[in-house]
Amino acid sequence: PKIDLAGETQAQLARLKRARDRRLAETQADEKSHMTTFSLPQPNKPKKEVVRRCGNCGQLGHMKTNKKCPRYFEFNPA
Numbered sequence: 252p253k254i255d256l257a258g259e260t261q262a263q264l265a266r267l268k269r270a271r272d273r274r275l276a277e278t279q280a281d282e283k284s285h286m287t288t289f290s291l292p293q294p295n296k297p298k299k300e301v302v303r304r305c306g307n308c309g310q311l312g313h314m315k316t317n318k319k320c321p322r323y324f325e326f327n328p329a
Contacts, residue, residue, distance in 0.1 A: 306315040307322045315326065 302311050303314050304311055305313050305317075305320050307320055307326055308315075310320075313319045315323070317323070
């Protein structure tokens with residue numbers, strides 16, 4: 252049986268070229284989409300001030316790991 256290696260090689264080369272072209276088109280599309288998002292100015296939103304509630308005593312203004320808590324030393328012995 253005679254095997255047509257030239258035709259098979261040409262088919263592989265064509266498949267590789269299509270895959271390369273597809274990857275190139277994807278990267279170019281990604282670059283275009285990234286350019287539009289990076290060129291937009293960042294919004295200047297005011298930061299929300301977070302008021303924390305303590306898990307040990309329930310007061311506002313500190314966390315249970317903070318030594319300002321009146322019950323800190325009950326839960327964290329020295």
